Amino acid sequence: MKANVGKVDKIARIVLGAVLILLTLTEVIGVWGWVGIVPLGTGLFNFCPLYTLLGINTCKIKPE
Numbered sequence: 001m002k003a004n005v006g007k008v009d010k011i012a013r014i015v016l017g018a019v020l021i022l023l024t025l026t027e028v029i030g031v032w033g034w035v036g037i038v039p040l041g042t043g044l045f046n047f048c049p050l051y052t053l054l055g056i057n058t059c060k061i062k063p064e
Contacts, residue, residue: 003046006058013043 005013020036023029042048051057 001045001047003059004051004057005042005046005048006060009058010043010046013039017041017043 017036017038017040020029020033021040024031024033024036046059048056
């Protein structure tokens, strides 16, 4: 897995994922908020499978 998620994208994904999970745990939103695991995971691992399929790369690291 090559990194394809850049710094700003990574921060946005982690914050969005954490907020969705927090809102679910506090019962502000329903169980659909658990979908926040997906952006949180892709932000933590710097890899988004959908970006690979679409040919998108927001990471500034040069691929080897």
